[in-house]
Amino acid sequence: ERRLPLEQASNFRDVGGYVTKDGKTVRWGKAFRSGAMPLLTEADYAQIGGLGLDAVVDLRSLEERQLTADVVDDRTGALFIANDYSMRTLFAGMQQPGGENMYKGMEVLLVPQLRSLYRRIMAQEGAVLYHCSAGQDRTGIATALLYDFLGVDRETIIKDYHLSTEWRDPRWEMPKFDPKDFADNPIVKMYASMPADQRGKANPLYTPSGQSHLAQFFVHLDATYGGSEGYMRQKLGFTDDQLAKLRAAMLD
Template sequence: MRKMMIRAALVALPLTMSVAAFAGTIADPVVERVASDKLAIRWSDADPVDLLQADRPDAPIANATLVAAGDKDGVREVQVAPGTRPYFLLRDSKSGAVTRVAERVLVMEQSSNFRDLGGYPAAGGKHVRWGRIYRSGGQAMLTPADVAQVKALGVANLVDLRSDEERLFAPTKLDGIAYNAVGYSMAAMMQGMKFDPKNMDMAKQAEAYAGTYRGMATQLKPQLRIVFARLLSKDGPLLYNCSAGQDRTGFVSAMILSALGVPRDVIYRDYVLSTPSRRPQYEVPPMSDAVAQSSPIAGMFAQMQKGGAMAKANPLVLPDGTPFLTYAFAEIDQKWGSVDAYLAQEIGLTPVDIAALRTAYLE
């Protein structure tokens, strides 16, 4: 059932980004892992398409291996080694236009909400590069195989958006990767939320979430400065996370995608993809009584585990379908006038920085 939910979300997302494929164009490419050793690649094109496979996100087509020539039905299954992550190039056989695509959601043994921001339409008719920017939930329960799989992605920097309390009772397993974090208390972030861990009904907790999202632009400024500094350093692929990989991580993703010129409706669709992509049981280790008593935040997480609140992911939308992320955008628009102004005034991004980001992370 969970694989079906992710598949539906992945398939629905690109369909809203493009019109029906015309001659010479490739539309709606999606890669889905249908088994540990099998991927399904789907696309739309009025022309036959050559499908090629590469082991690097930046591999030129000359270095890719031909999988199928002149494919007309828009779907192909490919055998792969478990734990590997290939990239695919789709070439229109008539126009020669090439589109790159890969798995968006990387489902490992004990990962949650681990995703690639690649492929989204961005400024200048370009798309976000695959294999350069990753977002995820907490990594405290990754298995050794999962850790090896993440390191195989070449991640150069990890930015942990979590609070002091979360990083203490659920430390990352990704040792050996440059680690970046800014200390703060989750209790301070949640002040005034009136958040009730015993009642996770989204309709009743809407105002609590609204207050949290309104404060993110201010509360996460230090973390955003680090994220953009690491992106501008171009050391290699970047990974950032919070516990669920949806709220704080969703806000940071929205700011990155905005800087790259990704339309806001696409940003919202990436944001809500967290719900089918999460596996909450792997975000925080089981909490002992001793750990639960170490801080109010640890106690809150323990209560959520015992009460079943972490058994499944709740939708990130109001009852009318409005994403919670709209509160953050509304706050930015009201206080700074635009995301561009916010990034310039509070994060310190100059027009030269924006141009450099788009050069490095768009293709």
């Protein structure tokens, strides 16, 4: 089952199951993706504990982790992996949030995080869970690059990306907090500036012109790196052997 039936999780799903253009299948039970998980129930922890997690890769910034630290690794015995960066750096490097070409440049800002994630999958020590806050933007880029590299067709990848609008539940992505306790935190400022009726909604992932954010990112990816494999070689520094290991880890 692609979407795990957890009680208080957002956008938690198995990455496996899609068929590639050469007839292979993305392996079930090897990689899982999610939004932040600060409000999981005991039943949720029990279910996640049965996934055989080797590692939890947190793609979030220092400021996000300050608000809600991961505990899934502690509860499951999985290795915790994160690369420190400030959300201010991410905001500064991104195009206008919600605007055209919003993800352009994100693949550069997230090089340490994506390198760590894919290396852990290559290691084949067990299942890997990776997440950001909503499980749609940074996690969506990480997943789309992986699928594209493995040979899943882009129409399928884009449809999968847009499942976040349906499968996110923002209620479970952030605990309640007093903004006064985090006066200098850019995440708190962003959240506090949102209209109250928008905080619990997952916004559709389309640009003002009606294009998919991910579809626009693929145009940038192809023009800049010649595709996902070119990106992995040029920016992540992966060798032929490493790329072969990534395929072997993720394909049946």
